[in-house]
Amino acid sequence: MNVKSLPAAIAIDSELVYVDALDHKSWPTREKMLAAIVAGLNEMYRYNGWTQFVADGDAGVTVLGHSFNVATAMPEYAWRDNASGNPAAILRALTHDFAEAFIGDIPHPVKAVIPEISDIEGRILEQMAEFFEWPRIGPDVWTDIHEADKMRAHYGPSYYHCSPDSFFRLYGSLAEKCRAWVPHWARPRLTRVAPTAPTA
Numbered sequence: 001m002n003v004k005s006l007p008a009a010i011a012i013d014s015e016l017v018y019v020d021a022l023d024h025k026s027w028p029t030r031e032k033m034l035a036a037i038v039a040g041l042n043e044m045y046r047y048n049g050w051t052q053f054v055a056d057g058d059a060g061v062t063v064l065g066h067s068f069n070v071a072t073a074m075p076e077y078a079w080r081d082n083a084s085g086n087p088a089a090i091l092r093a094l095t096h097d098f099a100e101a102f103i104g105d106i107p108h109p110v111k112a113v114i115p116e117i118s119d120i121e122g123r124i125l126e127q128m129a130e131f132f133e134w135p136r137i138g139p140d141v142w143t144d145i146h147e148a149d150k151m152r153a154h155y156g157p158s159y160y161h162c163s164p165d166s167f168f169r170l171y172g173s174l175a176e177k178c179r180a181w182v183p184h185w186a187r188p189r190l191t192r193v194a195p196t197a198p199t200a
Contacts, residue, residue: 008102021102024131037101068162073148087177088135099124
């Protein structure tokens with residue numbers, strides 16, 4: 001399937017906007033896009049929306065919650081505050097399903113039958129990586145992400161709860177360590193010492 005452009009809808013400033021998912025030059029500002037993607041994934045239930053109707057271990061699982069927990073399942077996560085860690089790997093795990101903001105959460109069995117879907121997802125992620133200045137990662141890291149994804153695939157909602165604020169805190173911390181673009185509201189807050197009054 002030789003898809004050159006992919007019209008996709010996204011809500012920006014409470015209005016539905018169409019963009020080309022395969023060309024980030026058609027997208028609004030990075031601040032607006034990141035906020036819209038996170039808000040959308042926070043409301044998007046997994047397995048094409050069906051997890052909101054089931055009562056088993058997948059109940060109530062959103063794409064945002066799943067993404068957060070895939071990041072925390074990465075082998076590198078334990079070392080995120082250590083100089084020897086790999087914040088780039090965790091950042092890419094955290095954003096591994098961002099393409100679903102444009103095409104929805106399509107279950108893996110469907111992708112196995114229609115492999116072009118995974119190709120399109122990959123192309124959207126490449127556009128996002130360039131747009132948001134995410135670090136490039138190698139195939140070994142993608143393997144870690146896929147393994148973490150499988151490990152977190154069927155955990156219950158208690159494992160998956162993630163507010164946008166929690167997401168942005170982790171995103172901002174990782175992006176800053178990777179020297180990627182960070183929106184002002186996601187920058188890690190530094191403790192500032194109040195200036196002393198001048199002496200007479």
